Amino acid sequence: MPIKDDVIQFFKDRFNFEPNFLVRAPGRVNLIGEHIDYNGFGVLPMALRQSIYLAAGLQPVAINCKAMLKIDNIDRKYE
Structure with a gap:
């Protein structure tokens, strides 16, 4: 089962109704240029496969x- 389906099911089990929203934000890493973009220099960000989901x-x-x-x-390991 895809993670988004797990998140929706967890929401329904926990709150007893369907979520109105489901959003996903991918992770990101800066390969070069951490904080130098504030001074006008270039950066090389990259999206990651890991992401966070939010049901509301x-x-x-x-x-x-x-x-x-x-x-x-x-994820119970982060309790």
Whole structure:
């Protein structure tokens, strides 16, 4: 099963509703030029296969309820 399907399923299991959004951000490494781009020099960034996924959803709440943000991690080695 692709990781995005795992993330969606984890979200549904944890929060009991479907996510409204699923986004992916690839990792990045600078092969040369770390921090020198601030001074106008060139850099050579490269995208990585590793990435981070984020599933988010809006859950209806009572009118007088304060907004709440719940965050959970699918990878238990980072608890």
